[in-house]
Amino acid sequence: MRSRVPWLLVVPAVLGMAFLVLPLAGLLVRAPWSTLPQRLSEPQVLEALRLSLVTASVATAVCLVLGVPLAWLLARTDFPGRRLLRALVTVPLVLPPVVGGVALLLVLGRRGLVGQWLESAFGFSLPFTTAGVVVAEAFVAMPFLVIAVEGALRAADVRYEEAAATLGASRFTVFRRVTLPLVAPGVLAGAVLCWARALGEFGATITFAGNFPGRTQTMPLAVYLALETEPEAAIVLSLVLLAVSVLILVALRDRWVGAAA
Amino acid sequence: MLKRLSLVAAITSVFVLAACGSSSAVPAETELTVFAAASLTGTFTELGKQFEAAHPGTKVTFNFGSSATLAQQITQGAPADVFAAASPATMKTVADAGLAGTQTVFVKNKLEIAVPPDNPAKVENLKDLTDPKVKVALCAAQVPCGAAAVRALGAAGIEVTPVTLEQDVKATLTKVELGEVDAALVYRTDVIASAGKVSGIPFPEADQAVNDYPIATLKDASPLAQQFVDLVLSPQGEDVLTKAGFEAP
Amino acid sequence: MTLRARIVVRRPAFRLDLDLTVGRGEVVTLLGPNGAGKTTALRALAGLIPLTEGSIELDGVRIEREPAERRPVGVVFQDYLLFPHLSALDNVAFGPRCQGRSKAEARLRARELLDRMGLAEFSSVRPHRLSGGQAQRVALARALAVEPRLLLLDEPLAALDAHTRLEIRSELRRRLTGFDGATVLVTHDPLDAMVLADRLVVVEDGAVVQEGTPAEIARRPRTDYVARLVGLNLFRGEGDGDRVTVGDLAFAAGERVSGPAFVAFAPRAVALYRTRPDGSPRNLWEGRIDGIERHGDHIRVHVDGPVPVAADVTPAAVAELDLTPGRRIWVSVKATETHAYPA
Numbered sequence: 001m002r003s004r005v006p007w008l009l010v011v012p013a014v015l016g017m018a019f020l021v022l023p024l025a026g027l028l029v030r031a032p033w034s035t036l037p038q039r040l041s042e043p044q045v046l047e048a049l050r051l052s053l054v055t056a057s058v059a060t061a062v063c064l065v066l067g068v069p070l071a072w073l074l075a076r077t078d079f080p081g082r083r084l085l086r087a088l089v090t091v092p093l094v095l096p097p098v099v100g101g102v103a104l105l106l107v108l109g110r111r112g113l114v115g116q117w118l119e120s121a122f123g124f125s126l127p128f129t130t131a132g133v134v135v136a137e138a139f140v141a142m143p144f145l146v147i148a149v150e151g152a153l154r155a156a157d158v159r160y161e162e163a164a165a166t167l168g169a170s171r172f173t174v175f176r177r178v179t180l181p182l183v184a185p186g187v188l189a190g191a192v193l194c195w196a197r198a199l200g201e202f203g204a205t206i207t208f209a210g211n212f213p214g215r216t217q218t219m220p221l222a223v224y225l226a227l228e229t230e231p232e233a234a235i236v237l238s239l240v241l242l243a244v245s246v247l248i249l250v251a252l253r254d255r256w257v258g259a260a261a
Numbered sequence: 262m263l264k265r266l267s268l269v270a271a272i273t274s275v276f277v278l279a280a281c282g283s284s285s286a287v288p289a290e291t292e293l294t295v296f297a298a299a300s301l302t303g304t305f306t307e308l309g310k311q312f313e314a315a316h317p318g319t320k321v322t323f324n325f326g327s328s329a330t331l332a333q334q335i336t337q338g339a340p341a342d343v344f345a346a347a348s349p350a351t352m353k354t355v356a357d358a359g360l361a362g363t364q365t366v367f368v369k370n371k372l373e374i375a376v377p378p379d380n381p382a383k384v385e386n387l388k389d390l391t392d393p394k395v396k397v398a399l400c401a402a403q404v405p406c407g408a409a410a411v412r413a414l415g416a417a418g419i420e421v422t423p424v425t426l427e428q429d430v431k432a433t434l435t436k437v438e439l440g441e442v443d444a445a446l447v448y449r450t451d452v453i454a455s456a457g458k459v460s461g462i463p464f465p466e467a468d469q470a471v472n473d474y475p476i477a478t479l480k481d482a483s484p485l486a487q488q489f490v491d492l493v494l495s496p497q498g499e500d501v502l503t504k505a506g507f508e509a510p
Numbered sequence: 511m512t513l514r515a516r517i518v519v520r521r522p523a524f525r526l527d528l529d530l531t532v533g534r535g536e537v538v539t540l541l542g543p544n545g546a547g548k549t550t551a552l553r554a555l556a557g558l559i560p561l562t563e564g565s566i567e568l569d570g571v572r573i574e575r576e577p578a579e580r581r582p583v584g585v586v587f588q589d590y591l592l593f594p595h596l597s598a599l600d601n602v603a604f605g606p607r608c609q610g611r612s613k614a615e616a617r618l619r620a621r622e623l624l625d626r627m628g629l630a631e632f633s634s635v636r637p638h639r640l641s642g643g644q645a646q647r648v649a650l651a652r653a654l655a656v657e658p659r660l661l662l663l664d665e666p667l668a669a670l671d672a673h674t675r676l677e678i679r680s681e682l683r684r685r686l687t688g689f690d691g692a693t694v695l696v697t698h699d700p701l702d703a704m705v706l707a708d709r710l711v712v713v714e715d716g717a718v719v720q721e722g723t724p725a726e727i728a729r730r731p732r733t734d735y736v737a738r739l740v741g742l743n744l745f746r747g748e749g750d751g752d753r754v755t756v757g758d759l760a761f762a763a764g765e766r767v768s769g770p771a772f773v774a775f776a777p778r779a780v781a782l783y784r785t786r787p788d789g790s791p792r793n794l795w796e797g798r799i800d801g802i803e804r805h806g807d808h809i810r811v812h813v814d815g816p817v818p819v820a821a822d823v824t825p826a827a828v829a830e831l832d833l834t835p836g837r838r839i840w841v842s843v844k845a846t847e848t849h850a851y852p853a
Contacts, residue, residue, distance in 0.1 A: 101782040128396070164608075166556050167579075174606055211428060212426055225428060
């Protein structure tokens with residue numbers, strides 16, 4: 001016997017889907033398809049796209065290296081102030097990205113708390129460099145990774161870690177050989193969120209790293225500036241960014257699913 | 262071309278409408294909606310107060326933003342009575358859509374070299390900006406202050422390699438305030454508004470790149486719209502604007 | 511002695527305090543109801559929770575301050591906790607790898623162990639594809655792979671269904687016999703305990719209530735819990751040589767005992783009569799049937815009276831005697847099958 005359609009769930013679900021998909025459909029409908037190939041071949045566009053993909057990927061790698069251990073610390077240890085730290089980790093989520101960018105300048109800028117020292121010691125300054133873009137993107141995107149991984153760690157069965165300890169594994173070995181493989185799906189989900197957020201990052205990037213073609217101008221920055229004068233071009237650029245990210249995510253997903261089966 | 266952005270603009274105008282709706286909750290009040298370039302925020306807010314004082318029962322609501330964004334909102338049907346733009350080009354898009362009345366240039370804005378108060382790179386003139394050791398921020402060419410910078414540098418025959426092309430003049434100014442760059446080309450009004458956080462250095466070539474600010478009433482505007490434009494053009498209005506660093510046309 | 515431990519773990523509203531000694535090659539089983547603290551004791555031995563006080567000495571070395579990974583202890587966990595992302599072989603090789611052996615060496619050792627467990631063909635299989643019995647053997651192999659001096663097993667048979675349990679139980683017994691270190695096993699199942707243990711330690715409310723060989727404990731339970739587990743009727747009374755007085759009843763028993771004493775007898779030693787039996791058998795009283803339940807191939811009758819007892823009778827007897835709840839009935843126990851021992 002078929003159960004009744006649960007309209008109370010289906011109706012809002014369809015509305016929610018429409019809400020998410022219609023703006024995208026709007027972009028597709030209004031896109032100047034005829035001039036698309038010509039715009040895509042503009043070196044500036046390709047350069048911005050390349051820069052976006054590279055910086056988002058590097059930022060994700062940075063987030064993995066720093067964020068996974070941080071998530072572990074939050075999920076698996078107990079120390080005074082852990083709750084506070086946990087709340088602080090989510091700050092970049094609620095902070096307007098532009099403010100985040102200013103905050104980064106105040107710390108890592110040429111006259112910032114740490115940046116000042118970097119400049120005098122190494123003659124190195126992060127703002128207006130591609131590394132600066134990575135820093136800005138990582139700052140904004142890391143909470144997504146940390147929260148996802150921490151959730152996975154909390155859901156994971158710690159008894160496996162105990163079993164590993166009784167087999168002589170040090171805490172680091174336990175983490176590397178047991179914990180990490182067990183939470184791998186959570187880490188991947190977090191990394192995808194993180195990468196997507198980094199790819200779309202605008203406010204913190206333009207504030208901290210500025211906007212210079214080929215060096216710090218990522219796709220979202222190019223889109224924003226195109227919007228000032230050529231809204232058509234902005235739509236094209238948005239679509240390119242969208243298409244590339246969807247392609248990559250689908251490709252990755254297929255690989256994971258394939259690997260898991 | 263701008264119609265292509267209808268969805269974006271439609272959503273924006275919903276918010277604009279919502280904003281208007283909430284402020285008109287007070288009954289028996291006439292409302293005047295003014296869209297003005299972000300650089301006019303301080304001066305127009307003050308003029309708005311003066312206008313309300315002179316016209317009891319009138320409420321002036323402002324929407325400040327990038328001129329290009331405002332122009333798009335207007336062409337997409339945002340209900341504005343007056344538009345004051347930071348460049349004739351943005352006003353033109355509104356006029357081309359048949360939405361603007363008579364345009365009048367009410368002020369001019371000139372570029373200055375903005376440097377941190379201690380001027381670490383010892384910048385004195387436009388030529389100093391070509392030194393590769395001097396970090397320079399400019400506005401992106403797509404926004405009015407960037408277009409002006411391109412014209413000024415072109416007039417001087419000077420080529421500058423900036424470290425960044427900022428999305429608007431405020432962002433450019435912030436980079437100077439924080440000392441991230443040694444110099445930037447911004448409007449004189451922005452230097453004055455920064456209240457000492459940056460120092461301004463005038464340069465002669467700025468005369469080649471003056472930005473005209475046009476103002477116009479819009480289609481189906483309230484009768485009060487023209488009176489507001491008149492206030493802006495009056496000596497009283499000029500007084501407020503020149504104090505902020507604008508020049509009379 | 512291989513293991514000599516005093517384990518004290520204090521928690522809010524709970525205190526575990528037990529002494530434990532296990533000899534070389536000996537299998538000691540901690541038996542007790544849920545919540546008695548058996549698993550806590552095991553975790554303390556493994557180093558997964560700290561002792562509040564006490565000490566753990568293994569082969570003459572104090573290890574209570576060592577972290578889990580540095581104790582020469584192997585653990586077979588309840589549910590086995592085989593690493594789901596590793597093959598059976600790599601699960602077993604995990605310990606040797608952690609002990610610093612090369613990958614090849616560790617795998618070699620793991621292969622040997624799996625061979626010995628009869629699991630050679632399953633070495634490349636992931637744990638979720640193994641049956642319960644196979645998983646248990648892999649878990650045992652994994653624990654033994656670190657060459658522990660102390661082997662701990664937490665409810666090693668609880669995850670198995672009743673059918674396979676029987677077979678696995680005796681197999682586990684054989685394998686444990688082959689281990690020359692000390693073994694501590696935790697269970698709440700009396701049959702597992704009886705079969706697997708050389709010596710039983712009964713734990714209730716965090717303390718040892720009885721200790722001895724399975725046969726001793728089965729014959730002479732000292733708490734209601736143990737008596738129920740081994741299926742005996744148990745009463746506490748006062749002995750005066752020939753008899754033990756329990757309330758209004760005086761039990762004649764096979765043994766002489768004086769002072770506080772236990773009286774124990776099996777349900778099948780209990781006879782039921784519709785009318786007072788002729789002659790004057792000792793250990794006779796009248797009660798009322800409280801409940802009747804099937805128990806394997808016989809019927810267990812609960813009789814309320816001066817003391818509550820369980821009696822096992824044949825289904826034929828139930829029909830013949832017309833045993834129904836509420837009926838009054840005479841109860842007698844043969845003195846020769848009644849055991850008395852000091853409390």
